[in-house]
Structure formats: C-alpha cells, structure tokens
Amino acid sequence: MSKSNTILYLDGVSVSFDGFRAINNLSLVLDKGEMRAIIGPNGAGKTTMMDIVTGKTRPDAGEVYFDGQVDLTKHDEAEIAMMGIGRKFQKPTVFESHTIEDNLMLALKGPRSIFPALFHRRSAAEARQIDDILGLIRLGDKRDELAAILSHGQKQWLEIGMLLAQDPKLLLVDEPVAGMTDAETEETARLLKDIARDHSVIVVEHDMHFVRELGVKVTCLHEGSVLSEGSLDFVSADERVVEVYLGR
C-alpha cells in the first residue's frame, strides 16, 4: 500500500498495557480530505488509537505516518499538534476560568514559545479569525463569558472551535455529540460536514443516527483491530459487527 496521498497511515500497530492488548495489529488508512467515522463497542481501542496518533501513547510495534512521510512515533504531543493534528477529547475539555474568546486566542495558530506569549498583543488578523470561528460555532453572543457557564453541548462546540483555530490538517474528534440533544446533534453533523470540506477528519462516535447523518465511510473496530470497513449500510449488515454489538 502506498503512503503517498494519505493523511494518516497506520500499519500493523500494536500496543499493550500490562499484557492487555489494547491495539492489535491495527491498519488504517485515511486519504487526504477524507472524513471517516469510527465505531466500535467499549474497549475496542478507539481512544487508544487517538492516543497513538497524537503522541500520548507510543506503540509497541507498527508504523504510524502522517501526511505520507512524517513518522508520528518519533514525536511528542506538542510537536504533533504543531504539525497539524488537532484532537477533541471525549469529555469536553476547555479552559473554564477563561472567556470563550481567550479559549480561542490560546488555541489560535502561532508561535508556541514563552516569550512571544509574554509580550503578545492581539492583532487585527487574529481578532478577525476569532470572530470567524465564533460565528461558525454559534457562540458569538457569549464571547466575553467564562467557558464554565457553557452547557455541555456548547463546550463540545467550543472545543471544536479551538481545533479549528489551530488550523490543523487532520482533526480527531472523539464522541462530539455525547450528551447533546437531537437538535444539537444535527447541528454538529452539519458543522463537521462543513469542516470536512477542507480538512481530513476522523470522528469516533457511538450514535448511529449521527454517523448516518455524516454519510461517510465507516470503520468498525473490535478488540484493537479493524473488524469491518465500508459504508454504514455495509458495516451494519456485517454479521460479525452485529455479533460484537449484541454480544452474541
């Protein structure tokens, strides 16, 4: 399989914690500009896979390449983030004691060292970018409020907004609609589809309605490797997928 023209390339990746194989010979390829949904029962290794891609966990074996040529196993979280991989956590994680605007300001692409931050002044271009993102995530009227007052769903959105401010090439989005109402879920699907127009995206989600809404290729993980891959209809018709989900 050729790595060129892939944004993410995992081949034969394994990792175990205390003898437990969380990821077992996982291979997964994401093309540039593609959006992919990843499903799988609890403990299938979805979050561990994201940990490996973002440098939080080192794989015991296998290849992990970003953008066709960067070996991600040789870099740490901050470096990988700067290369252009953004990650939204399962539990929305925003800076609660800062305003919405400051949350985005800290995420905005730019130098990441101490002294520029110490003497930083907001430029007009930065203010414009923040305005754009605020509009996109529908939080424009709350820009000066503390992030702590946001609802769970709004925090998810703010976190997605922070990813966008980073201007990544690849977004890893872990359970973006957990705890959202149906209407919010629909909005989120629309937002992600918007984003997928000029970014590569991996979405991990349990909510099948949401996955259907996205209408993209689906990968089902089970016990740390790929069980089935294809359209949602294809995957959900797969005997083995039905088996692991219903536990037969």
Add this chain to the structure above:
Amino acid sequence: MITGRFFAAGADRRIAITIFILLAVAIIVPLLNLAVPPTSAFYVPSYVVALTGKYLCYALLALALDLVWGYCGILSLGHGAFFALGGYAMGMYLMRQIGSRGVYGNPLLPDFMVFLNYGELPWFWYGFDQFWFAAIMVLAVPGLLAFVFGWFAFRSRVTGVYLSIITQAMTYALLLAFFRNDMGFGGNNGLTDFKDILGYNVQADATRSALFAASAVTLALAVFVTWAIVGSKYGKLLMAVRDAESRTRFLGWRAENVKLFAFTVSAVMAGIAGALYVPQVGIINPGEFEPSNSIEVVVWAAVGGRGTIVGPIIGALMVNAGKSWFTGVLPAFWLFALGGLFVAVTLFLPKGIVGMWDSWRDNAKALRAASINEEFGTDPAVPPPPKIVRSAARTPGDWSASGPEPQPAE
C-alpha cells in the same frame, strides 16, 4: 506597552491601590521613624520598622508562591529553600563586610572558619566581598536551582502531590546539607554578627529604615511584575495549564516550559525576599530551610486568597502579625492556632479573605440590583435574553455551571 495597559482606564484598581499604598508606606514609615521625635504620638519605634520590614519580605515570599500555586496549580512545599538561598547569598556578602572586626580579627576568614580551622577561604566564597556579585547570586542561585529542579520534574510530568513531596524533600535535603559544618556555610549557627551593608551600619536606625523602604518598593515592583505576567497571554496560558494541562499540550503548547518559566521567576522572587530579610533580622541559619517554614508560606497564601495578587500579601501580613501577638501572649499555643487557622480557612474560606470579599461583594451587587427591580417592577439589570440560535431543547438549568473548576483531562 505593559505600562500602557496599567495606566489605561479600567485597569485593575486594586493593584494600583496596593502599589500606591506600598510606595506611600516606603516613604512615610521611615520618615515617622527618623524625623519625628520619640516623644511624639506619630513616632514609629525602630523595632516596629524592623518587624514590619520582615513581614514585607514574607509577603513577597507569599506572592512568589502564589504565582506558581495560585496561577499554575504547582503546590510547592519548598519555597522556603529559595528564600533561604537568597538569604545565604546576602549573608555571605554581609559576613565578608565584617573584615577584621570579627572576634578572631582575621581580615579574610569569617569567624566560624577560623573557629573550624579553615586554612583559606573556600572557592565559593570568592566574589562575595562585592555587593554586585552577591546581588547577582541572590537572583542566580535560587533561579538556577529552580530551573534545574523544574526542568527534570516538569519534563518527567511529576504533578500534584508527588511534586509537592519532592519540593519538600528538596528543602529538607538542603536543610541537612547546610547543617553540616564542613559545607562551609557556618553549620547550624549559620551566618550572623553582621556589621555593615554597603558601608552603612546594619544596626543603625537609618539603615533599617532604608531596608524597610527597599522591601516595600521591591514588593510593589513584584506586585506590578506579577500583575503584568498574569494579565499577559502567557498568564492566561499559565491558568490554562492549571485547569486542563493536556488540552494545552494537544494545542501545541509545551506545558513543561510554561511551568518552568513561572517556577523560575517565582524562585527568583523568593530569593530576593530572602536577601532583604537577612540584613533586617541579622541572621541566616539552616532553620530557614525547615519544611515547616515552607508550609507556613502556603498557609499565608491560602488565608489571604490564592490566585489573587493582593491576597497572599494580606495573608502574610495578617498571619505574621497574629503570630507576633500570639507568641507574646500565649506562646505555647501558637502552633495550635496556626493549624486551627488553616483548617478553618480551608473549611469556611476556601478562596481566602480576598476571594471571600469578592464573592460577598458580587452577592451584594446582585441583591441591590434585585431590590431595585422589585421597586420598579421592571428588569433593567437583566439584559434581554440572548437570541438562542441553537433553539430547540436546551434544557435550562440542566448544565448549570458551578463556577470554574480545574478539570482533569483524560
């Protein structure tokens, strides 16, 4: 440009007032001590000048701790070590100023070295006859120790209780080291019997007043610097690391560098506090490295209100004034009182005095607004509900926030 922000309309009034008070005190107290006759009601006795000068040094130490604890969540239980190292650097300068006026009259070796049969001056005492060299060491030694210590600790991602424990171990190790006679720092007697600082007698009233003024001005400067740091983008990052460290990492920030900078700046501030403290109390000994001292600093910051700039200063001044009074009246019970104070503050004033004052004032404001509304039967204080864009079933109150709280990221 930072000063521009400071003088801008709507700048933090509390900071400006604090700095103003400190500068005013730096002028007024020495004047009342030196220019007013002792018979006058306005006369400030010399011992009060020395005592409050000491408190100001403690306040600076508490402020230094607050920069890392209040704003970055690093609970250092070893800040006393940086304070003591700054103090030792100043003490070494003061020792070398004694010259041949020591008990043994040796022009080069301090008394304790003659007493311990040192043949010559140890290499690390060179240069301390110059004030500028000692002043650099006051900044460099604590700063370097904090940098090296923090480099290893933060890179290895030691956080929380574990970090507190190793900071405690650090100050304890230094305590044991400095107690040894052959370390060359005077063993358990430490450094004392100082005569001159910059050619002026350290015991003289004028010198004491000058040291007091220097402490007050330095504290004012530290308040300004801390305020500038905390208000910058870096300061916001510092709090972001406190609240959600892994989020900052996945945004591309190096959380260990963010912490390291704050830790080093804080240690330098603590070192300066120690250097101002030593000539005012006239002694520095290994007791300053006692872990309990560092813990006391934490109590000051907690009482005053961590995560505020003014809080730790108020806390340090109040607790130490209380200590002076208490140890005079009921000396045996001071430690119980201190322990009880810490328990009481943790239980009843989790945000400290300043935090309590703030929330009390906010409540009062809200109440006043509510009563005005009742009177007029309108709702002028409440802005019209913002247009809900994402309409639909947002269950009100369901996700009601309980104020910003540090959240563990995964």
